[in-house]
Amino acid sequence: MTEHLKELFDQALDDEPAFADGDVAARVMAQGRSIRRRRRRRGVVVGGSAAAALVAVVVGLNLGAAPADPPPVAVPAALALIAQAEPRCAWQAGSDDATDVFVVLWEDVSDGQQDALRDALRADPLVRDLRFESRGQAYERFKNLWSDSPEFVASVDESSLPSSFRLKLVRPSQFSEFAAVYAGRPGVQDVIGGVCP
Amino acid sequence: MRRASRDEEFTAFVVAATPRLRRTAYLMCRDWHLAQDLTQLTLARMYASWGRIWRTVDLQAYSRRVLMNAVFDQRKRRSSAEVVSADLPDRPGQPAETGPEVHVTLMRALATLPVRDRAIVVLRHWEDHSVETVAEILDVSVSVVKMRSMRALARLRELLGEDFARQ
Numbered sequence: 531m532t533e534h535l536k537e538l539f540d541q542a543l544d545d546e547p548a549f550a551d552g553d554v555a556a557r558v559m560a561q562g563r564s565i566r567r568r569r570r571r572r573g574v575v576v577g578g579s580a581a582a583a584l585v586a587v588v589v590g591l592n593l594g595a596a597p598a599d600p601p602p603v604a605v606p607a608a609l610a611l612i613a614q615a616e617p618r619c620a621w622q623a624g625s626d627d628a629t630d631v632f633v634v635l636w637e638d639v640s641d642g643q644q645d646a647l648r649d650a651l652r653a654d655p656l657v658r659d660l661r662f663e664s665r666g667q668a669y670e671r672f673k674n675l676w677s678d679s680p681e682f683v684a685s686v687d688e689s690s691l692p693s694s695f696r697l698k699l700v701r702p703s704q705f706s707e708f709a710a711v712y713a714g715r716p717g718v719q720d721v722i723g724g725v726c727p
Numbered sequence: 728m729r730r731a732s733r734d735e736e737f738t739a740f741v742v743a744a745t746p747r748l749r750r751t752a753y754l755m756c757r758d759w760h761l762a763q764d765l766t767q768l769t770l771a772r773m774y775a776s777w778g779r780i781w782r783t784v785d786l787q788a789y790s791r792r793v794l795m796n797a798v799f800d801q802r803k804r805r806s807s808a809e810v811v812s813a814d815l816p817d818r819p820g821q822p823a824e825t826g827p828e829v830h831v832t833l834m835r836a837l838a839t840l841p842v843r844d845r846a847i848v849v850l851r852h853w854e855d856h857s858v859e860t861v862a863e864i865l866d867v868s869v870s871v872v873k874m875r876s877m878r879a880l881a882r883l884r885e886l887l888g889e890d891f892a893r894q
Contacts, residue, residue, distance in 0.1 A: 535883075538833045539853040543750050547759055555741040558767050559734065562774025626730060 628705035628723025633695040633712055636719045643717030650715075651695055656708050659698040665691050692719060699723075737777050740786060741770055747854075748794055754849045755798045755842070757834055765801065769794040791854070792864045795846050802842055836886040844879040851876055 633651070635644065651660050663671075668691040699705060702725065709721040748769060752762035772793050773780065780789060837845050843865065850861045851872070858876075862869045 535833075535852050535880075539754065539849075542834050543753065546750065546753070549746075549749070549763060551742070551745055554745055554767065554770070555738040558741060558770040559737065559774050561767065561771035562777070565771055565775040 626706050627702040627725060628708075629698060629702045630724050630726045631697050631699060631705065631708065632720075632722045633697070633718055634720040634722065635693045635695075635717050637689075637692065639693070639717035643715075647695065647712075647715060647717060651697065651712075654708075654711075656700055656704050657697050658700055661696055663694050663696055665689070665693045668693065733777060733781060736781055737774055740773075740781075744786070744790055745770070748790060751791070751849060751854060752794060752798065754834075754837070754853060755795075755845060756801075757838060761801070765794060765797045768797050772797075788856070788860055788864050791850060791856070792866075795850075795864060798846070799842060832887060833883070836883050839886065840879050840882060844875050844882075847872055847876050848879050848883070852880075 633647070635647075648660075648662065651657050665688075669688045672691060699708060705723045709723065712718055713721045745766060749759075749762050749766040752765045752769075753759055756762055756765065769790060773786075773790060780786070837848065840848065846865060847861055850856045850864060851858065856864070858869055858872050861876075862872045865872070
């Protein structure tokens with residue numbers, strides 16, 4: 531039955547009209563931005579257990595049409611950051627401003643690299659409220675923030691949470707400038723900004 | 728993690744995902760224009776959360792979830808507008824139609840199912856998602872998917888006739 535059913539589905543789709551999909555991405559991005567603005571106005575925040583149920587740790591990147599060489603996979607870091615991000619903050623694409631920043635470190639960052647980064651960040655006039663978060667601390671915070679979604683917590687391995695420097699920018703509009711300086715530094719995996727109220 | 732590369736990945740996702748999402752939407756609503764609107768709404772909603780989801784969720788499953796929610800919402804808004812099943816056979820077990828037109832009947836038969844059962848049939852038997860993934864997409868338990876899927880297939884078999892079922 532089910533084999534045949536599939537055939538019938540295919541036939542039912544035979545009359546599919548030709549769609550001009552050329553500018554779909556641009557159109558939906560514009561629409562998406564206005565949805566985001568509305569959400570922000572309503573104070574809808576990142577997170578929620580329904581979303582958590584679908585955060586299926588590490589998948590999805592390798593879609594057919596994705597660029598042949600995806601950037602060095604930062605999935606655990608992105609996952610970790612998003613998972614443990616303050617729910618009241620908007621950690622999302624499309625904004626070049628950030629009030630709060632994670633400088634995410636690689637797992638094998640050396641003490642020397644970490645010290646050099648700390649010194650540079652401390653001396654940086656763009657930065658205020660610098661603090662370091664170890665992998666253990668990050669995991670603890672993650673567990674607390676997501677205590678209402680035990681399955682999600684269980685699905686994340688303790689070791690997938692990176693250590694990071696967390697800081698606030700003096701001026702949110704300086705995020706691009708800040709990221710450009712630190713993104714390529716030794717030991718740095720990613721620089722991620724969010725807008726917190 | 729710059730905006731440009733995120734938007735590039737989103738664009739690639741849109742190109743890869745649009746045709747299939749639209750077909751799935753069509754099988755749910757039988758209207759290509761509505762299917763197109765629902766697909767764009769789905770993608771727009773995903774873009775609004777792209778920074779959060781792009782490297783963390785299973786985009787295949789996530790996009791189906793957003794799409795199905797859009798389908799369900801749209802039906803709620805439009806409430807009783809759809810009239811179906813008027814010309815379905817009265818005698819279960821009799822083939823409704825035979826030959827090349829049988830798929831029209833399939834679409835009509837599908838439309839008589841409760842919308843969530845239809846979603847299960849489409850996701851499971853056209854999209855080929857596992858029972859577990861379907862459960863995740865629709866936010867119900869695996870046993871609910873199995874039970875409703877069985878019930879829905881039985882109903883289709885009844886409407887379409889045993890000839891169809893045996894092929």
